Amino acid sequence: MKILGIVAEYNPLHNGHIHHINCAKKITKAEITIAAISGNFAQRGLPSKINKYDKTELALKNGIDIVIEIPTFYSTASAEYFSNYSVKLLEKSGINALAFGAEHTNIEKLIEISKNLINETVKFKSDLKSNLKRGLNFPKARENALIVDKGILNRPNNILAIEYLKHLPKHIKPYLIERNQNLTSATKIGELLKDENWNEVRKAVPQNTFEKLKNNKLVTLNDFSQLFHYNFKNAENIFDLNIELYNRIKKSKSFLLEDLVAEITCKNYTKTRIQRAIVHTILNIKAENIDFEIPFVRVLGFKQEKQSYLKAIKKNIKIITNIKNENHTLIEKEIYISDIFYGATGKRNNIEYKFPIVL
DSSP states (O other), rough: OOOOEEEOOOOOHHHHHHHHHHHHHHHHHSSSEEEEEOSSOTTOOBOOOOOHHHHHHHHEEEEETEEEEEEHHHEEEEEHHHHHHHHHHHHHOOOEEEEEEESSOOHHHHHHHHHHHHHHOOOHHHHHHHHHHHOOOOOOHHHHHHHHTTTTGSSSHHHHHHEEEEEHOTTSEEEEEEETTTSSOOHHHHHHHHOOOOOOHHSOOOOHHHHHHHHHHHOOOGGGGHHHHHHHHHHSSSSTHHHOOOOOOOOHHOSHHHHHHHHHOSSSSSSSHHHHHHHHHHHHHHHHGGOOOOOOOEEEEEEEGGGGHHHHHHHHHOSSSSTTTTOOOHHHHHHHHHHHHHHHTTGGGGGGGGGOOOO
């Protein structure tokens, strides 16, 4: 049986995602498609544009059979940590195929780069160190040290693809789905949402996504400004917040977080890097929380006809569909994180205790 895995944020689910899902299912001839998705906070260190249960519903209505959650500890982490945990989570869920998109269309080249990063040579390490000393940022320094085609390691989906390949077990076959460059990206949709350009948003997403976006408050980083500054006063051992970045933030006079990020972004600290440190401070995610263990798979939703598959994999991994009686640290933290997210939406967080969505 072909079990296809997809790592996604669906932030929001748009026409490009529909293209990816349809192509992946066609190429792999998958009988079951499982999406591991980020929850209420995303990998670039930003709140999700749609809450995780709405994202789950949209995924199930647009071609996904089972939706599982990437815990926020990892969904807001760097590409390496995000990809490592996501691949392990899908492996525990029984996949034997993984489909992903990238800006680069040659999967063999991406596999070659991933192997070179796994088996770093002395020359690579020396060149990387030298490039960093010259003042290059890490992606550019690494790209130069690998001597790869210009721009490959500066594109976000290429980076994620390479990280998936680094951590992918041999029994899981990778499939590269070429991105349709004519479709509007999630980043561009985010800009359209801020400008309230609903006519253009409508063109970029399926109708059910459009309705979710139109009927819910758009949560932004600025909504958490007060909480961030309160937590920052006592920040200790926060994941991704080193002493240099801590001092840069401390010197800033900006209160609104988007202004703060713009003020302190520089060559050594990219916008995304800073946003992750800020979100980890808001959510009080500490370095010791990260261990890459997979104690369970939390199911956010599934199609009724695929329930038998979930019952079958319970032999290999604990499956959680209702958190009411669960007391694991990851679950307790997700409840806390959801409280913070839903507080910004003006809604109560009783949704976190609901049963998974079943279609």
